[in-house]
Amino acid sequence: MPAKLVWVCGRCMERHDHEDDAIECCVEVWNVWACDTCNSDHNTKDEAFECCAGTEIKCPVCARDYREKDLDGVAIRVAGHCRVCNPHYSYDEQFQIEHHHEVDTGRWEGLNA
Incomplete structure (x- = not known):
């Protein structure tokens, strides 16, 4: 929703x-x-x-659609894939994803939480 x-x-x-x-x-x-x-x-x-809602991004690996500011949308921009098709990220990628998501939305959300 x-x-x-x-x-x-x-x-x-x-x-x-x-x-x-x-x-x-x-x-x-x-x-x-x-x-x-x-x-x-x-x-x-x-x-x-x-x-x-209007800004969507598609995972190039599994073709799932996400909103650009969602955690998975940020993961696609940073690492090139979402958590569903590949839940593994380097420490640097994890930090960047969580940081960019917090900047975009104003709230922190853990990638592995």
């Missing part, structure tokens, strides 16, 4: 997964749509869906 509804407090601007949590936090609440890939906020579900 490339988009999800989240609630943002009107005062502290903190994001919450549940409306009740946001109301308890600051009372004033906005609902926004968040892109599941890069976690950025959008006003409409369509905007959140199109944020990263």
Whole structure:
């Protein structure tokens, strides 16, 4: 699912997964749509869906499609293959994949986690 509804407090601007949590936090609440890939906020579900969904990359080894900012998409750009067809990467490749993914999305995700 490339988009999800989240609630943002009107005062502290903190994001919450549940409306009740946001109301308890600051009372004033906005609902926004968040892109599941890069976690950025959008006003409409369509905007959140199109944020990263349109950029796809195909693994040249197994021909699977991934979004470019997904961990496997970054792995294809760095090492030339995804984790499904070949889960083995050098330490340098692993570092580069995790680093580029964090830069692209703003969140860290372990390659072997």
